[in-house]
Amino acid sequence: MLDTNLEKKAAFFKENRYAVVEKVFDDEAIKAFSEYFLMSENRQTIDSRFYNLNARKIKYGNELGDSILLSLKPIVEKVTGYNLHPMFSLSCVYREGAELGKHKDSPSSTISATLTLGCNPETGWNILLDDNGVTKEAEMGQGDFLVFKGNEMTHWREPFTGEFQIQVFMFYTDADGPYAKEAKYDGRKRLGTPKSLAQLSKNGLKIVKLYIKRLFRK
Numbered sequence: 001m002l003d004t005n006l007e008k009k010a011a012f013f014k015e016n017r018y019a020v021v022e023k024v025f026d027d028e029a030i031k032a033f034s035e036y037f038l039m040s041e042n043r044q045t046i047d048s049r050f051y052n053l054n055a056r057k058i059k060y061g062n063e064l065g066d067s068i069l070l071s072l073k074p075i076v077e078k079v080t081g082y083n084l085h086p087m088f089s090l091s092c093v094y095r096e097g098a099e100l101g102k103h104k105d106s107p108s109s110t111i112s113a114t115l116t117l118g119c120n121p122e123t124g125w126n127i128l129l130d131d132n133g134v135t136k137e138a139e140m141g142q143g144d145f146l147v148f149k150g151n152e153m154t155h156w157r158e159p160f161t162g163e164f165q166i167q168v169f170m171f172y173t174d175a176d177g178p179y180a181k182e183a184k185y186d187g188r189k190r191l192g193t194p195k196s197l198a199q200l201s202k203n204g205l206k207i208v209k210l211y212i213k214r215l216f217r218k
Contacts, residue, residue: 006078009147013079018129018148020138021075024115030143034118036064037166041093057093065089066191068115069170072145076172079147080111084172085184086191094125094165100157102130105150108179109171112150116140117166125165130154 006021013019025033041057059065069089077084087109105112116124119142127146129136130153138146148155150171173183185191 006075009079010081013147014081016131016136017153018131018136018138018146019079020140021079021145021147022141023143024072024075024145025143027143030117033064033068033168034166037091037093037117038164057095059091061088061186061188061192061194062091063192065091065168065170068168069172070191072113072115072170073172075145076111076113076147076170082110082172083175084111085175085180087171087173087183088186088188088191089171090169092167092169094160094167096160096162098160100127100155102154102156104152104154105171107151108173108183109151110149110174110177110179111147111172113145113147113170113172114140115145115168115170116142117168118142119165120163125157125160125162128156128158 009019009021037059040059066086066089069086073084073086076082114127119125122142124140124142124144126140127138129138129148138148140146171186173179175184186195188195
């Protein structure tokens with residue numbers, strides 16, 4: 001049944017550059033993943049993996065996040081038609097007041113994806129996509145998975161007014177494309193590990209500096 005559904009999603013993606021695949025994990029898995037991220041929400045690490053940005057707690061390359069990234073790769077490949085290398089995951093816990101500004105992902109991120117886990121309200125906090133000047137709203141409930149061309153489509157969310165929402169963002173690069181070698185695992189030796197400071201992009205380094213400043217401020 002899922003394969004038949006993915007054929008329909010692939011056709012939609014080909015025409016629209018995005019598709020939502022519903023319920024890629026069952027309710028028990030979603031609950032377990034959500035409890036893990038809520039329990040570890042404020043657990044800070046000394047490496048580059050934890051960013052505390054106001055109402056957003058972001059973990060880069062978290063072991064569970066990267067496991068989800070890897071496990072969903074076959075679905076992403078079927079929907080998009082690409083042969084892909086996984087890059088990295090960002091596991092985010094959003095609280096009231098959080099924002100996701102308008103942006104596009106890096107050119108090396110051939111395909112972007114985001115999975116909605118636990119959220120309150122359960123209706124979720126939908127993501128908006130600019131499709132050649134037309135705003136499309138990707139409606140996502142718990143367990144739903146958005147696959148899209150994030151390096152081509154500007155995307156954002158309006159300010160969050162709920163209690164919390166947990167998202168896992170995932171990024172993949174074309175295994176046959178110009179960024180394949182450097183972008184695989186985002187330059188790391190393996191998934192589930194942090195990047196060294198030497199490996200961080202300029203933007204990533206700014207985030208880490210901001211985090212360190214907040215960590216040690218009086």
